[in-house]
Amino acid sequence: MTPFKLTEELVTEIEQLIENQRDTDLVALMEDMHYADVAEIIDELDEDEATYIIKLLESDKTSEVLTELDDDVREAILGNLSAKEIAEELGELDTDDAADIVGELPNDIIQEVISEIMDREHARDIVDLLRYDEYTAGGLMAKELVKVKEDWNVLTCVKEMRAQAENVTRVHSIYVVDADDKLMGRLSLKDLLTTSTTTHIKDIYIPKVDRVGVNEKPEEVAKIMSKYDLEAIPVVDEIGRLVGRITIDDIVDVIKEEADKDYQMAAGISQDVEAHDSIWKLTRARLPWLIIGMFGGIGAASIINSFQAVMSEFPILLIFVPLIQATAGNVGVQSSAIMVQGLANDTVKGEIINRLLKEFALGLINGAVIAVIVLLISHFAFQTSYLISATLCIALVTVIIIAALIGTFIPVFLDARGIDPAVATGPFITTGNDIFGILIYFSIAKVVLGI
Amino acid sequence: MTPFKLTEELVTEIEQLIENQRDTDLVALMEDMHYADVAEIIDELDEDEATYIIKLLESDKTSEVLTELDDDVREAILGNLSAKEIAEELGELDTDDAADIVGELPNDIIQEVISEIMDREHARDIVDLLRYDEYTAGGLMAKELVKVKEDWNVLTCVKEMRAQAENVTRVHSIYVVDADDKLMGRLSLKDLLTTSTTTHIKDIYIPKVDRVGVNEKPEEVAKIMSKYDLEAIPVVDEIGRLVGRITIDDIVDVIKEEADKDYQMAAGISQDVEAHDSIWKLTRARLPWLIIGMFGGIGAASIINSFQAVMSEFPILLIFVPLIQATAGNVGVQSSAIMVQGLANDTVKGEIINRLLKEFALGLINGAVIAVIVLLISHFAFQTSYLISATLCIALVTVIIIAALIGTFIPVFLDARGIDPAVATGPFITTGNDIFGILIYFSIAKVVLGI
Structure with missing residues (x-):
């Protein structure tokens, strides 16, 4: 048995067989394929071609194919089937998969579809399952046991x-x-x-x-x-x-x-999307976080703008804004990611105060290392004065510690309030830390440089 | 059956029973517990207490407990057991779990441990499994079938x-x-x-x-x-x-x-760590990316510094650097995350050029929306001149498009070269896009403002 490989040639061959209505050849070609492979092929076909295949093949295979398809593809195909045809597919499925599909059907045809299912016990089981919320054990379970x-x-x-x-x-x-x-x-x-x-x-x-x-x-x-x-x-x-x-x-x-959702949230993608989704769907998923990040940037601009005295007397400070910002963002993301994962895996134990003390110590160590490197580079490469260098180093250590504490605290805070802590990672924490970081930087500059 | 809940009281009770060597009570308390629950308790005990429990309970349970423990805890406990005791534990395990444990033992005792396993066929199977690389199907499989x-x-x-x-x-x-x-x-x-x-x-x-x-x-x-x-x-x-x-x-x-690893890479954590790991281990995992981010920040500083004419004539441009930087970073992370996930789930199909064209269109839409909002805010809130506003908007659209293209291209490029594309997300792409973003911003300023 060689593993299945989806190729353009195969898709073209199937499209031509469909066009020429060569049903026997199609059945011969696809009857030994695994349903998950047939589903991959169907994802490449247009709606009419996909419906043709679903109607052509035996429902013991096509029912499983339907469960593997993307929601929108399945919805389109089912829209082309009669209630009796849908009922035949459902009759072949386990009750949990059948109930999932029925749950997606338009309300006005559900009753007709259910009444067409031959096995009445199967139909009753499916209807029983419909009353459970999708996001519960009841919504996941099957009646078969x-x-x-x-x-x-x-x-x-x-x-x-x-x-x-x-x-x-x-x-x-x-x-x-x-x-x-x-x-x-x-x-x-x-x-x-x-x-x-x-x-x-x-x-x-x-x-x-x-x-x-x-x-x-x-x-x-x-x-x-x-x-x-x-x-x-x-x-x-x-x-x-x-x-x-x-x-x-x-x-x-x-x-x-769950893993995909957390990953996407960390990356600032607000709903479940895939690379092949439409531009419109991708925009809806991505634009919200970009706008939040944008307001963060505008906030940072206001803060810098409010330190006019620092800007005009020590413009060199401004060139290090990206350094402060990147550091605050990176530390915040690291701390929050560790907490989000720890909370998801139940490995966060003990008091929050101990976690924060640990992050404080970590921030101090990381901050000290970064500060020493930056001190040397700023002094030799940018010829900054001692006061400017001091400002930079104190600001870096402070920003790293505070970003680490915020990154640790926010997920715990959200989790305790029943909100998914994963929303706290990515752009959310980065944006917050950008603003904090810049505020801290210029405030320290004011004190150290005595402006 | 009520679900097991790890409480401080339970841990304290067990610690006291161990201290007073009340073996019968300990056995009575723990014999009905699931091995995964016993492992959770052992994670809370110190090395001597943990070893005491492992030696006390029956090896059909403790062998499974050992497989559930963190590597370092297991290593410490096994260090306190004799070759014969370790062999007894291995005898109770499936060959895959046994081989994983043997693979972690110091080389000089492996032979003795293996020779103490009573069931010689089991011992042979374990030795057979040892020759497979841990990161292959051979390293995962068991001989039991x-x-x-x-x-x-x-x-x-x-x-x-x-x-x-x-x-x-x-x-x-x-x-x-x-x-x-x-x-x-x-x-x-x-x-x-x-x-x-x-x-x-x-x-x-x-x-x-x-x-x-x-x-x-x-x-x-x-x-x-x-x-x-x-x-x-x-x-x-x-x-x-x-x-x-x-x-x-x-x-x-x-x-x-895999999911944890990808998530951590996206968050700039370079090795597998958990919230309860030591400060030293967490520092080693986090500092490398912070240093890379730091060099990105220094690079950005050099770029800004090289646009002295822009800085001195139009200092207002500098207050928008965080906005440009945050936007570039967020767009880059979004695009790369979608590609990394698509590559992991095998849903990226078709030519890379089509993906890039799609990202170009997406960048244009997102960029236009962001630019219009920023145009209004900068004009009314910061009273920027039309030329400054134009600079900002052109730069934002350009940065968003280029960041999206880079975020899309890098993971595909790495994947094609057999490198895990997940390394391309998080601080890596953020740092790169920070530098690109700022370079683009000031270059556009030079052209638009005619400096």
């Missing part, structure tokens, strides 16, 4: 499991429930492979089983599953009844989305 | 599997090999649950199975497993023989480490 009652014996259990396993793509654990469907524990598949069939379930199940509540946040579920190395976790409702199951592949997506 | 020969029938297969499954914590797929151990395909557990025992393996196995080579990079393995929603992937050597298996929990770690 294998569960057995504690008062069964292994023989009944195996029989029932065979029936249930038909609908479950991947069996991870067998969950044990009581008569009221309350989650009691689990049986591992391995135990099942190695246990005699005459034993009773209540004598062999493991009563300890990790679980999450339906209202738990996805990030929290991700933390629990990755901390405890779980491949699936059962979801229980408010009174402990087993209502669904979250598998690790969904969590991998959550982890990647 | 369930494999069957294609010429067996299902009855033999089930018998053999039961024996093999004893050593495999989680059975994902049953791999099918030929007489030379070459990977031929797989059997799913589900198939096994629903197939009669008289069938022959070669008649029922699925010949298509995703696989990776031993030398594949971890990021590549992560991409394949997450694209195809795999929970385990077999690893083959250069001639296609099945040599190991990588499971999704290891890949979750790879994805998180």
Whole structure:
């Protein structure tokens, strides 16, 4: 098996086959492809071509293809399908993926689509899932799972499991429930492979089983599953009844989305965008932070402008403004990034005052090193006077310490107030520190130079 | 089951139990804890206390605890254990985790530790794994897997599997090999649950199975497993023989480490650090980028200094230097972040020239908006002359476009040369754009103001 590679030749070939309606060749070409590969191809096609492929191939493949597509591409394709065709696709999907797609459909066709789903239990499960908020464990979970009652014996259990396993793509654990469907524990598949069939379930199940509540946040579920190395976790409702199951592949997506979001926030991109998005979407994501940064720059201009006496008497000070600004920004970003990551990974422990003292010490060390280098360079390369050099060095050390403290404090402050600390990184902290840095620089200049 | 919560009270209680050597109470307290929770507690203890706990508890738990600890904590604890004690811990671990620990041991004790491992096959597997580079599929994989020969029938297969499954914590797929151990395909557990025992393996196995080579990079393995929603992937050597298996929990770690690394690089942190690391380690991670930023600032100072005529005739221009600099930095970080993410997620397609044209258009739009706002503010708030305002606006648009082009081009350039494009974000691009931005600003001033 050679790995799939998306090439322009392949896309052109498929486009020509579609144009000439050579269905048999298309099916022959694509039937052995993995759905994730078909999705990559569809991303390269226009809407009509994409719809053609979705209608042509079997729905057991195209349903999975649909789940892999970008939201806007999927929406466009589904707009070209009848309610019956959409229902066929949904019938092939696990309930969690099906519910995600139904959640994106226009309200007026949801009822019709649901009523066209052949398997009524499947349809009911999908409707059940629709009532959970997308950003909760309930919104992530699927209804497909294998569960057995504690008062069964292994023989009944195996029989029932065979029936249930038909609908479950991947069996991870067998969950044990009581008569009221309350989650009691689990049986591992391995135990099942190695246990005699005459034993009773209540004598062999493991009563300890990790679980999450339906209202738990996805990030929290991700933390629990990755901390405890779980491949699936059962979801229980408010009174402990087993209502669904979250598998690790969904969590991998959550982890990647979280990481992408934090990265973009640190880079001053205010919504989820990708390189291939439209110029308009990219502008909406980027312009807000640029405007905030711009007001920061205007603020800095006002501050410098207010130190007219310093400017006119010691214009040499102005050439070091970029140095002060860059240093303040870099230190602020470093400190805040470490805190944001620490908060995300739960590795920030102890009192905030200890963190700040540590940052103070760090700022002092880094500041001292930078100040000594700048002292030498300014003296020899720019022939600055001792007072100017002193101003510069004192300002650098002060700016580095204060930027580090601000960068550390703000994320903790936001986190304590329930705001995602990741917004505190990037342009936000840079802009704030620019203004602080310049204010500190000129204030110190005033004192040291006695203006 | 209530979720575990690490509290100061709990840590104090455990410290006191250790001090008073109340072993029975300690065991009673910790035996039902998950190993990941015990690891969190150990992170809070000093070296002697940590070693005490590791020696006290059963090695089937402490071995897993060891894998969860920070490298330096683990190294300290292992330094207090005898070769025999370390071998006992290794005996309980899967081969991949055991090999990771052996790889960290001092060279002079490795041989003794290995010779103390009771299960000789386990020891051989660990030694086999040691020869793979840590940053390859071979370095990630474990030897534990369930494999069957294609010429067996299902009855033999089930018998053999039961024996093999004893050593495999989680059975994902049953791999099918030929007489030379070459990977031929797989059997799913589900198939096994629903197939009669008289069938022959070669008649029922699925010949298509995703696989990776031993030398594949971890990021590549992560991409394949997450694209195809795999929970385990077999690893083959250069001639296609099945040599190991990588499971999704290891890949979750790879994805998180990659994301953390990229995030830290974007924030100008040059090595993997956490909030609780020592001041010395944090300084080493942070100072290099600060020094690079400092040289950027010095470079900017030289440039401004070289425009003496502009400075003395139009000092007002200097108050807008922070605005130019912040804008250049923010645009550069945004553009590079989008490219770095696009390259990491394989969503950057098509010619680089098209990407640059798109960034040019984006820069033009963003630049125009920013320029109009700045024009109004500078005119009304700072009473700048029309020529100064014109200089500022032309410079802003130019800087935004050029910063966007540089931010887009550099990551693509680095990626094409096999360098991780993530180094191009953060302080690197900010520093470069600071200098470019200021150079452009003063050059435009010279032309527009006719100095």
